[in-house]
Amino acid sequence: MRIRCHHICPTYLDQSTIDRSEIWDRSIELDPSSGTIVWGPSGRGKSTFLRILYGLERRFTGSLTLGDSSPADWPFIREQNIAFVSQDFHLFEEESGWNNLGYLPARHPSVSDSTIGQWSEVLGIPQVLDRSPSSWSQGQKQRFCLLRALASPFRWILLDEPVSHLDPDSASKSMDLLLSVCEERRAGWVIAQQTADSELQSGQTLQA
């Protein structure tokens, strides 16, 4: 299931940003067999690009398809096909970690409670599952959001600066877990980050 972007461009982005970008107003194709890194300094629209791919941002021109589906179908296909780790955590502050996971509309069939437990150990956040997010650190919230995204079914996972609050060791473990799950599910990933440098082996690197 490829993502095809044909000259998509946010209606509110200034022309100079569009001109020097490799994602805006270009024809690009994202292949699920290899990951994609979208990099650039703040304000270039990296988060916007991911929000467009996820169907949260409708203010753009150009055309976009996910397989054979257009953005109008996003509400119906997103539940089973796309996961998103955004910079806004979208956590239910009054609920425990377990209950936050319960708000997912669907869970990947291979992900059991014990899988969640194992992943939380790998990510270093087993203790947060029984506590509410109001007592978590920013880093714990970020790792929990990755855990929550991995628990859902997806063929594409979009990550907006997913390790920005993590120390290098935690970031490395998080990315290793991400890649192993993606490989296992043959899912594609798109990561937005501030620099082009990355330990991840990506199929393409695009400047925002």
Add this chain to the structure above:
Amino acid sequence: MSSRNFHRSPRLIPSFQGGRLRQVGLALAAVLGWFLSLGALQGWLDFRDLLSEEEQWFRNDMVFLNRQVKLTDSMGITSSRISADLLEQIRSVPGVAIAEPLLRNHFPASIEIGGGAVPTIASEIFLEAIPPELFNPAVSGWQWSPGDANVPVLVPRQFLNLYNFGFAPGKGLPPIAEGAAMRVRFTLIAFPTQGGQPVAFTASIAGFSDQIESILVPLPFLAWANQEFGNTHSSGSNRVAAALTNPDSAAFYRLLEDHNLVSSRGTRQTARLQILLDLALAVLGTAGASILLLILLLFIAEVETLVADHQERIRKLFFLGHRPGVLIRKLLTIRLITALIPAMAGLGLVYLARQPIVSYLEQAGLSISSSPSWITLLAWACLISLINLFLFQRIRSRLLKLYQ
């Protein structure tokens, strides 16, 4: 390992996000609104029934007019007839919709009841007929065509009372109920003015009315009988039936006074009482409609509050991939529960409040049905459907706006 709550899906949208006390307050206000509006409607229907049940045959605004008989009329110097000119004047008065002379029999007539084991009662009578447009449009079965075996007649209720409480006790006869009287067939006999054998017709009482003062037969029968047995030249109208569009028309009462006419409706005060009753019913209906409007505004405010209360949660759920349709259904379920329970409670209160009113009216000799009218139930069902349809559209548009 921590407790395993992952399989237990938390409630996506809790019912009491905005505070239980406020929800209870809104529900009580809705119960009161439903009770008052449905009660107003039911009260209006009851009043209408109580006023109209007395008369099922004629238009409620029908009056009979005749000249007040003077001594000079008795001496033959003047006439108590209503002339064609005066009839035209009556028709032209503002507030008079229809004015037609009553047709009366132009031949001698009598009735005979009984025979066999029952003592025969015979009496000369006079007959009248009024145009069909003065009948209640809902009246059916009041017709006659040449060749019909039976002649239906309408009898003043006062006649039955005179029989039951005057004639029958004096003769040692039992009183007769209206229903029983309507099952009795009697003989109506016409005596041709040109001479010849009397002609007998089978007749039956089609009903009783408080609004008439003479025995009425269908207009086609009397027109035919006058032609057959009467003196066709002895025409003229002594009495006029009129339908009023304005029962308190000053011009109408001035006409009565100017031409020495008497109305069967009675005094102007009676007419004013009728107007005041109409006004009370109109006020009651307007109050009910206003309350309904307030309910609708209350529900709109409630929907806005419902969506506003859950806005942040809905955004999060959208982000996690929940479909808008699923969330709309969840919100609608809450909305339906919070709308239906007060609506049903309001309807139940109308039913409960009705019972002492029914008892009170029964003691006063008036009767209304012990359960609310089907019109009230239909209005309730239509309103709840319309309100919820409107709220569904509102919730849908608000949620889709959040999604975008």
